[in-house]
Amino acid sequence: MGSRGFFWYIGVVGLVIDVAVPFKDPQSGKFTKGRFSRKVYGVRLSVKADEVFRQICHERDRNPTELVREIIEEWLEAQKKSSSVVQEDEKITQRLA
Helix, strand or coil: CCCEEEEECCCCEEEEEEEEEEEECCCCCCEEEEEEEEEEEEEEECHHHHHHHHHHHHHHCCCHHHHHHHHHHHHHHHHHHHHHHHHHHHHHHHHHC
16 A cells, blocks of 8 residues: 655644545546555644544554545545445436437
């Protein structure tokens, strides 16, 4: 997946996570198989939000990088599913027309 790590700002904490994301064909809307792009996600938190985030990490027994990565992976999976649903709806509509 790439390197994961922390970096700190004055008064603000941040996380950087590298993930491999499948390419999506803009015309068909389908995700390609075997072709990935590298995406770097950065998250910057205020001091108060950082405290809450760390509390959530402690409650779920995760380090911050793992938790953010899980959130991003769930979001990407939801994007795949939503594009599949749209494609299936379009196929059904075409059959009915």
